[in-house]
Amino acid sequence: MTVPLSWYLIFATALFSLGFFAVLSRRNAVAVLMGVELMLNAVNVNLVAFWRYLTPSDLSGQIFVVFVFTVAAAEAAVGLALMISIYRTRKTINVDEINDLNL
Amino acid sequence: MVGQILFIIIAAFTLLMGLGTVVARNLFHAALFLVGVFFGIAALFILLEAEFLAMAQIIIYIGAIATLIVFAIMLSKGMMGREAGAYNKQWYFAGGAMILFFGLLSWLLVKMPFAAANASAPDDAIQQIGSGFVGHYVVPFEVASVLLLVALVGAIMLARERN
Amino acid sequence: MDLRALGESFVAMLENVGIPHGWVLLINWILGAVILLGVALLLAIFLIWFERKIAGRVQDRLGPNRVGPYGLIQPFADALKLLTKEDITPDNADRITYNLAPIIAVFHIIMLFAVIPFADKVVGANINVGILYLMAFGALGSMAMLMAGWASRNKYALLGGFRVVSQLLSYEIPVGLAMLIVVLMRGSMNLNVIAQGQGGLFGLGWYVWILPAVFIMYFVAALAEGERAPFDLLEAESEIVAGYNIEYSAMKFAWFYLAFFLNTWVLSAVAVTLFFGGWQGPFAAQIPALGVVYFFIKVFIMFFVFAWVRATFPRLRIDQMMSFCWKVLVPMGLALFLAVAIILKLGLPSAVTYALLFVVNIVILVVTLKLLGNYTRDLPKNKNKRLFAPELPRL
Amino acid sequence: MNYPSVFNLTWLIPLPTALAFFAIILFANPKKRLSSNIAVGAVILAWIMSWAVAIVFFLNPELTEHPFDLNAPWLPMGTITFHMGVAVDAVTAGMLFMVGFVLTMIFIYSTGYMSFPGHLDPAKYPDAAKEGLDPRYSRFFAYISLFATGMLGLVVANNLLMLFIFWEIMGLCSYLLIGFWFDKSYPDPKQITPKQAGLKAFLTTRVGDVLFMMGLIFLFIHAGDLNFQAIFGNQEFLHELSTSTVNLPFFGAVTWAGLISMLIFWGAIGKSAQFPLHVWLPDAMEGPTPVSALIHAATMVSAGVYLIVRMSPLFSAAAHGGSGVMMFVAFIGAFTALFAATIAVAQKDIKKVLAYSTISQLGYMFAALGIGAWVAAIIHLLIHAFFKSLLFMASGSVIHGVEHGHHHVHEHGEHGHEGYFDPQDMFNMGGLLKRMPVTGWTFIIGGASLSAFPLITAGFWSKDEILAHAWADGHMAVYWTLAAGAFLTAFYTFRQIFLTFFGSPRTEAAEHAPESVRAMTWPLVALAFFALFGGFVAVPEDFPVIGGLASDFMAKLMEMQGEFYGLHVAPAGFNWTPALISMTLALSGIVVAWLVYGRKPLAAGKPDPLRKPLGPIYTILENKYYFDEFYHLVAVRPTLWLAQFFFLFDRNVIDRIVNWVGALGRWLAAALRRWIDEFIIDAAVNGAGLVTTWTGAVVRLIQTGQAQNYLLILLLSVVVLLLLIPLK
């Protein structure tokens, strides 16, 4: 246990920020999705680090990570399928060209 | 000491790969960098003595999700080509906000007093995880399968080529 | 001779010399890693010869016979040739990825050697998640193939890469299910523990006797995982030239080639560990070195069967192959999993449980084959129907 | 405590309809009749189970001391585990009795009602037109099945989280069902379409729901649990909650109990369409009539009342702590009761009258809760559900008949379509009692009950109890407000009856209106039974003559339950003064209605005889006090305007400036080409262009339609919040 907990937390924050940056500024939807995966991974690191340092006898942290895996996989599967489907009709998956949220 | 050096090496590697994911213009390269990130995080899980999760991380993220992403890239031709710009107009703004966010959050996290428990990880961790799934966490466990089912159905509906 | 004692005395020796504990550990690890690497490389070279010899014999040929006695030196000659051959990188290729692909291909296979128990506790890393480790690093292989196919920037390479990855992914599920059932039996994912558990009754404790259908499922899926005939679609020259590695030559090709043989060997080794008692054999408990011998004998017999199948069977069509995985093996695997889980929870005496497991395995196997047989018998009638069209009520 | 084993059925009650929903959505969708059969079968199953539970509870009044409670861990969140469970007490039992029955009746009624709608073009849906069923028939049954799940689940839920989830399921169904005929449009662009009405209902109730959720969160923070028993069984906790205070901006120090109950009450205001969030309910009448009967009269809107009934221990604790929240409830209730009744007087749409009367009656219940007449509120809730769903279904039957009559006329070509015909307009009806006797008589029964016609209707007993309480407890303002409301209620109800069923038909359509099919009339008869005799479960014991004869077991049961929860539920006791006043007012309302509308039937094409004497007041009432316009002005318009502003600003102002600068530049260039260096002009033009781009880029960030922009704003908000932490 020579590594302080805060190192993990800062690492996770950095990874999360990178992922969020990709989400905010990449034009390509798949790159955005990769950013989301980075964010989820950062969360996982946090969960495991908290488990290891704060409650090593209670495995809830690890179990949560498995659920995050599940969510990440489901998100990736549906998200990518959406992109394939959008690409089929629009021939683009650039996020800034898909602005149907605009009224 | 050794642990710290190892952590720094792995974390630096992972963050570098993460940076690569974010900046790579070529999507396939970004996906490969992403695989690097996943690998680094698996290594961190080993450092944290979560061996089951480390393996699951590789199996699911590299074996499944990264593959899925690569497949999806291939399915939309032109996605990986050289495009006009990889970033949208707000990227510099987002970058600034992100740095601010990172700075503030890590400052807070460092200041936050966490009561670290000096216990070792249980030997039968995997067993406990297994009984957690069917015990305390049974509802999320079943919901996870429903979620997977729904994702499967939805994704098939979306991705299927209708003739 | 006790291999473990050997290792321990070596460690003790180093510490007596006065080297700090940390460095001893490191030296120990490096030594172990080098040994494993050496074993892997020697095996690979030998296996190439072995397989060619078998294929030759099965097909009424001689196989390699010129270089050295029985052609034993042939693989070395091949290696020398590949080392000195000109290496061509296509102009269009994505260079870094192109060069990284063979490295990862061989890396992921060699990594698998770390958890295979050659004898009791004679294992690189005796970890509790051995089975998952196998699956994890096995999954890395598909990444290497995708990289190779993509980086070559060749339609056939990309197509080949995609096809083989689709195949590998699909067949990973039956392999995983077979492993899952074995884990269910033993209650551990540690490969050493799994092999230990099959000691009793002169080989009757091997899981292959208790779970024959599971083994057959594993074997068939392993054929596909090893990209071997009849599932060697990636080498379907008539369709996609030579698969994802079409643009590779010289040493980079050699690494793919090597990885291919080592993959088969690892799959055999896992089969032996999971179903044939690993190193178990007469007196193996007393003389651990015998365990290594038994293990290698079993693995080579297993490998022989793989090579035999490869030399004998014609290739399947890709649609048949995928359907076979998802519509035969996966349902069968799920049925086996549920059946085994239920039987194990019945709380019967162990002999009865084992007998029941055997019976259920046979029943599931027979039912599967019967359904498959019925289908193929009716095939001429249903020419226009999909392969294994589901007989489900219309919703 | 040994519970009758039938209680184990409780958790099954919401299940059949949920399964029916999935079965219809996933499988039975293409088969219309099969879908409705599945739904009706499921709801009958739910009905049987809920009556079994309810009746067993009624037979064992001692159970009020030990409410049934069944818990299972549901969402483990680290150290906190949310539970899922069911509870049965007297209130639940009463609600189950009512909800199960009303649901079933309405499901059966719907099988008849959802025939091919008049606004659709049969040529577009040839199959559905041939079957004579709505093209989205199956979907309708799927939605109402899901709704039934929501309502039944809400009733049996034993904790606030589950209650909230089912509450939101109902909100969703309400939205879907109001907008069920989303392709319907009207010639008058001002008339709200079903699509808009659905949106309006959804968004308006959202205001209340957000506050409700905040209340839940605060409660959870304090209690650490959301189980009703755990919260309300703990007197110490309630006491603590009512004494600890929190400082709020603008309001000063308020007790936690006061704050939480106020927030929760806003949820109820939204759901039960009380003033000032009442505006969605009248427009919700755009949905199919069974929906109006089911959701917007009998069940969902009363869920708000149910919520306050459930939370009453908290409210009374808050009142003990000196918070004015009970007064507020009483005020809102009484005000709404009168306010909505006045609007109802001037409406001409048959369903809108009923909608306002629903708002008004819900106001009675809130007023009752506010003055502490807990039992009376529950009884009125139950009885109101019976007669109001009856009224709605009968009005649906009337509309159906008139529409059929209209089609009949149209097909026979006696008169062509002259413009748009509104089958819901009461001034297009008249004399329908002869054409539709079952509908007419059941409507009259329901109307009499709503008007609290003395002694023989259920509505009298329940409403009278509220008034008696208000009088006895000295809430004179409430009493007189409600009494005035009672007069108006009787008046507008009989105005409706006289306009619709008496006199002579005012249009051809009304003349040819046929009686509805059996599936629609039988539920009317069944409900009419309860509308008449339902009151005999709560006849005050000391009521003259019949006090001892008729039963009051329901009131007794609720009293026991209320005592268990620590509420003051002593019966008001009979007093001649208020009873006579309210009877007089109700009867005089009927008489006045007869004088205005019944004595001399209204001729076709004549305006409402009230219009003249009331003058401008009538116009105000007709326009519902201009509330929609007011909200449109203060809430909807500014939002849209802001969005439009940035868009138009960019498009018009800035572009114009650019064009103008450009034109100026060109003009200058043309005129001064020789003297001014082209470089300057170019720079000016380019500079102006750049400024435009920047300004446009900045202001249009607000409404770009791009998810990434929105996310960036989210990130910035988080950063600001993070900045606040060190500042603190």
Place this chain on the structure above:
Amino acid sequence: MLVQQYGLIGVFAVIAFIFPIVTLAFTWLLRPKRPNPLKNSTYECGIETVGDAWVQFRAQYYLFALIFVVFDIEAIFLFPFAVAFDKIGLFALVEAIIFVFILVVGLIYAWKKDALEWQ
């Protein structure tokens, strides 16, 4: 214990990764280097390459990967369950069976929708 085992894996990983790189570098020194444009062009059975090699693929590949992902995660859930199997009760088995059954529904759905067909 854990460190012991994974230390070897770490060292082994480094060596196993470096070794092929070393050999490739070695051959780079040994082998002849005489590239020409024809040799370095893409090999497509001797026919001129038409268009970019990175062509668009059919969604079928994606569907297989998708179904794989779902079952992969199922396996990840079931492995710990299998390890803990001896310690848990009959009810837990029922829960696992429900879990598997829900995913079987997914498989049947995919089967019905022809997602398992290689077209």
